[in-house]
Amino acid sequence: MDLAYLLQGLKGTLLIWVGSLALAVLLGVVVAAGRRSHSTWVRSIVRIWVAIVRGIPPLVWMLLLFFGLGWGLLGDSPIFAAVVALGLINSAYIGDSINAGLSAVPRGQWEACQAMALPKRVAYLRVILPQAFPIMLASSTAYAISLLKNTAIASIIGANEMVFYAYNTVQLGADALTSFFVIGLVYLAFSVPIGFLARWIEGRSVIAQVR
Amino acid sequence: MDYIVESLTRLLPGLLTSVQMTVVSVSIGMVLGFLGGLLLNNRHRGVRYPVIALVEVLRGFPALLTLYFVYFGLPRLDVVLDGFVAVVIAFGLTVAAYTAEIFRAAIASVPRGQREAALSLGLRRNKTIRLIVLPHVLRVAVPPLLGIVVIAFQGTSLAISIGQLELTGVALNFGMSTFFLLPEILMAGALYLIVTTLLTWVEIVSERRAQRLSGGSYQGSGRRRRGVPKISPEALRTTG
Numbered sequence: 001m002d003l004a005y006l007l008q009g010l011k012g013t014l015l016i017w018v019g020s021l022a023l024a025v026l027l028g029v030v031v032a033a034g035r036r037s038h039s040t041w042v043r044s045i046v047r048i049w050v051a052i053v054r055g056i057p058p059l060v061w062m063l064l065l066f067f068g069l070g071w072g073l074l075g076d077s078p079i080f081a082a083v084v085a086l087g088l089i090n091s092a093y094i095g096d097s098i099n100a101g102l103s104a105v106p107r108g109q110w111e112a113c114q115a116m117a118l119p120k121r122v123a124y125l126r127v128i129l130p131q132a133f134p135i136m137l138a139s140s141t142a143y144a145i146s147l148l149k150n151t152a153i154a155s156i157i158g159a160n161e162m163v164f165y166a167y168n169t170v171q172l173g174a175d176a177l178t179s180f181f182v183i184g185l186v187y188l189a190f191s192v193p194i195g196f197l198a199r200w201i202e203g204r205s206v207i208a209q210v211r
Numbered sequence: 212m213d214y215i216v217e218s219l220t221r222l223l224p225g226l227l228t229s230v231q232m233t234v235v236s237v238s239i240g241m242v243l244g245f246l247g248g249l250l251l252n253n254r255h256r257g258v259r260y261p262v263i264a265l266v267e268v269l270r271g272f273p274a275l276l277t278l279y280f281v282y283f284g285l286p287r288l289d290v291v292l293d294g295f296v297a298v299v300i301a302f303g304l305t306v307a308a309y310t311a312e313i314f315r316a317a318i319a320s321v322p323r324g325q326r327e328a329a330l331s332l333g334l335r336r337n338k339t340i341r342l343i344v345l346p347h348v349l350r351v352a353v354p355p356l357l358g359i360v361v362i363a364f365q366g367t368s369l370a371i372s373i374g375q376l377e378l379t380g381v382a383l384n385f386g387m388s389t390f391f392l393l394p395e396i397l398m399a400g401a402l403y404l405i406v407t408t409l410l411t412w413v414e415i416v417s418e419r420r421a422q423r424l425s426g427g428s429y430q431g432s433g434r435r436r437r438g439v440p441k442i443s444p445e446a447l448r449t450t451g
Contacts, residue, residue, distance in 0.1 A: 051404075051411075054407070055404035055407040055411075056400045056404055057365035057366070057379070057403055059371070059379060060368060060379055060396065060400050060403060061400075063379070063396050064393075064396050067386070067392050067396070068397070149272075149273040151273075152273035152276055153273075155275070155372075156371065156372050163275060163279070166279075167279065175287065176280070176284040176286075176287055177287055177288075180276055180280040180283070180284060181280065181284075183276060184268070184272040184273075184277075184280070187276070191271050192267070192271065
């Protein structure tokens, strides 16, 4: 297993991961806002959108964006298609964990903000978000880890990330057992520390302690 | 309209293959997962730690990587596998790792007194598990397990990477050879969406039922906090 090859693949994996994570958080805020909207219309549209996004497997999303729509727009770069596909799918999950984090803040906190006539922006920034953030972060990291693993699917549409490189070296005669296992260890090297970090943040969260 | 009918006659056999892969791998996975859950509750560290390591490795690997590992790796050990068998073994193992964690929590939630009562009645270990532990476990574990089924079903689309003609494979093959790709993939996506939505609906119904059976105490009461954390299957997504 060539180390330079592995590093090249790691670059692709990280690119897809960070790109789709950023897109997922951006769109996730929109999804969360839609979930909390007062308008029944907006809420129903968001609910249907989330069901569609989640109901179709990541690979099918990628094929759809890369081959189906892609000849002109996304077709040049499988990495870009993978970023958009995974970003869309995970915006549904991240959106729901943002929403859950906001809902976990006790009602009394919202009411206290109102009673003190805090402007909504100040209430969010100084009171609600500091309490909701650790909870959002804890559940979002779980999705971030599964997102990291889902980047492997992009190898099927030809994105040059780790699994793609490993697959090619195996086709050229490298030992399959060690090649794929080493790649797996790299995934673990990312997901295990992040998992620990998430548990640590959750443990420090004020709301979790009060409960 | 004609196109839809025509496309369905092509895609439905593929969907059948996907469903078969799901059923077999989930069956293998849940049996292994239940055994894993029992072992994870074992008193002896010497038993628990190796199982924890195995579960963590299988959960940390993308499912696609496990599939490649099984399909391309095992032939090096002179075990040559049919594609379908490789899919079922690889995804069966992945499902086992995820369900082991669910079963572990569910088994830990069986009140001590239940086991002690079984012991004092002189029930053997096998009977205690079958008659006392299992019914309790199934009640709490069914909703999250159904979530895993949804994920496993979507995960079968990865089998295309080793040339299996499941739903995605059939759609892509036809689309590639006719340059009629977009409608065909849209149809496949719609079929995935329908099955996933039905399964999710069953999951929601079973969750309500589980809450009702335990007298509403399942949601957020002290019992849950002690033994059964709310296990969100989405957080465990295995595909990849």
